Amino acid sequence: MNLKATYTLNIFIAYHPKDQAQFEELLYNLVGLDEKNKGYIVNKVWYDGTDLSESGRASIRELTEAADLVLLLMSDNSILSPFFISRELRETLQQHDNEQSIVVPIILNTCWWEDTVFKSLDVLPRAGLPIYDSSNIKNELFDQVVEELDRKLEKVRQRKEELEDTFKSKITEAEAIFNTWQKRPEQLRSALPIYKEAIKLWREGFAPDKKIIEAHIDICHREIDFRHYAKAAHEAYKNHDYQTCFFNCKDALDLRDDAVIRRLYQKVKDQLDEVDLQTKLAPFELYLTQARKYFLSLQWEKAKEQYALALEYYQPNFTPERHVIQHKIKICEREGTLEAALVEAARLYKIQNYQRMANVLIDSIQSINHEALYRIEHATKLIGYLQNVAPFLDKKNDKWGFVDNKTHSIIIAPKYTAAYNFSENLAGVKKWERWGFIDIEGNEVIPFHYNYVSHFQNGIAQVIKNGETYCINHQGERIEADVYEVEVPIDTTEEDIQELLPPDLDGML
Secondary structure (H helix, E strand, C coil), X not given: CCCCCCCEEEEEEECCHHHHHHHHHHHHHCHHHHHHCCCCEEEXXXXXXXXXXXXXXXXXXXXXXXXXXXXXXXXXXXXXXXXXXXXXXXXXXXXXXXXXXXXXXXXXXXXXXXXXXXXXXCCECHHHCCHHHCHHHHHHHHXXXXXXXXXXXXXHHHHHHHHXXXXXXXXXXXXXXXXXXXCCHHHHHHHHHHHHHHHHHCCCCCCCCHHHHHHHHHHHHHHHHHHHHHHXXXXXXXXXXXXXXXXXXXXXXXXXXXXXXXXXHHHHHHHHHHHHHHHHHHHHHHHHHHHHHHHHCCXXXXXXXXXXXXXXXXXXXXXXXXXXXXXXXXXXXXXXXXXXXXXXXXXXXXXXXXXXHXXXXXXXXXXXXXXXXXXXXXXXXXXHHHHHXXXXXXXXXXXXXXXXXXXXXXXXXXXXXXXXXXXXXXXXXXXXXXXXXXXCCCCEEEEEEECEEXXXXXCEEEEEECCEEEEECCCCCEECCCCCCCCCCCCCCHHHHHHHCCHHHCCCC
């Protein structure tokens, strides 16, 4: 027999974890198969059934499908285990019946293997004699197992020889057609069934690789379908059925690019787009004209309805643009809401229901622009704070903050070493031995750069920084103005500076 080194003999061994020692002894004896099958690569892989997760089952299926010989080590432990009654091992029986592999149960010890789904198979040792129940002849039984397995592998080798001859014949025939498909693509219909027959015969070690055959089959399918859609597109175009032509071109181009079909696709698309454009333009302009008429006559609800209908027919190249129409709709909504609120407010005014009148107007503003209402409410709250704010000293931490004299609630937490009253909406405060200005929300408006500051009056405050006295505005920018100059020597203490301050600077609490 002409043995081919590219051939492999794949042996898959399934066993129970408790039979680990018996499995290892069998594996040791199976080394003899390598000597008996020179010229072949004898791959031995095994699985102990401990991983029956989704990925584990997929791995089992992959190994059994590639196996030429499947050995099942039968024992009391294995025959009732989830692994041995799993779908993956049951499927090996179908492979056995289809002559894709040979399944051989090997009896390790006395067990009811005759009650399993593998009972109809030829078992080893012969007559089902358990290997480990007859320790005095165990070695002879192992020799018998190896000898019988070698005979079965001989069948595998013969099958592979026969399969390869048939496979090569099919592949040669299919390749002869396929290699010229670009000149005669219609012949791919003949190559496709031959490739499908060949791939059924393919086994590990055969050339070309299975992935190459599958790739050629995919090309056959793609080109056959492409020619079908391309032909249907041309026929539809001749019959002026541009819609059918468009979809067939699209289906063809989804398979692969083609210059002729792409030109036809673009030509038909342009025609369909033009028809669609004209179909949508007429009602768009009609609804838009009506909307403008209602808009100018202040019929907000009717104008909004017509603008919305116009948008249903809008196309990117129409004028005005979509965002302009959407803005018109918002104007209609806003004006309609405000108009209704004003009518209701007038009614409430006549019956002196002023509170309800105010609520209706506020609600309308909120629905039109809740951000504006929020800012109004926030500004009102800050005005209230400024009307009643006063500095206070927290005796627990000896820090200054600001409190609402009316409600006695804290406006700004006590965290400053000194603080002025608010003047022109800003208050001078001291932090880390430096003075700056904050607003009513406690935000730092003018940084803490100064040794001392005055209140703001007429938009100006006097400051002392590093012995220099000058004026700043609300932005903290230095400005030219008359100031009371105070000369401060470098070694002057804070108490000395306090005595040198003019009256309007000596307002620190």
